[in-house]
Amino acid sequence: MSWTDERVELLKKMWAEGQSASQIAKELGGVTRNAVIGKVHRLGLSNRVGGTPEPKTKAAEPAPKPEARPAAQAKPARAEAKAQPQRTEPAAPQPTPARKPIIPAGQPLPPQPSAGEISPEALASVREIEKKARRISLMELTERTCKWPIGDPATEDFWFCGLAAQPGKPYCEAHVGVAFQPMSSRRDRRR
DNA sequence: CCCTGATTCGC
């Protein structure tokens, strides 16, 4: 496939939205993430808004390439610093230094089990699992990490399970078990 | 191991 106008448009759009190269590639189809990254660079929109928060590495370019372009002084200026797109933030009263562009967000997360609704066995197993959870952060979630939330989102005691998720499922095996319980299992154990 | 973007370089 080639970089038609439309495809480049979508690329720009998604890249601006903060989508990863692989996601963009998947969306476009017919290209790999490498192709996307390559194109992004060629388009000169490599650095995403905000400057270079990442210390990155290799700041120096020891590559001694004294290639003196004799004929015609090409355009040395390329990726000029044009980092001021600045999205018009409606208002950010809250001192939110760390902004989250957009979260891939897959399936909606189920509500945390409000104790008493699920079987004691399941509850017990979840607690067990939570002790083994990788405690990954939001950014570390991928399509194959368990997205089971643990803790209170409003506090620091919040993280995601992060264990290997079942292919096609948003959670690890254990959490899939407690997340998708047939209603038959919530048999009223009233007494 | 999964993933990320960055760079290089033959085509």
Place this chain on the structure above:
DNA sequence: GCGAATCAGG
């Protein structure tokens, strides 16, 4: 210009 291979990092 393109993008696979490779690199460097998380």
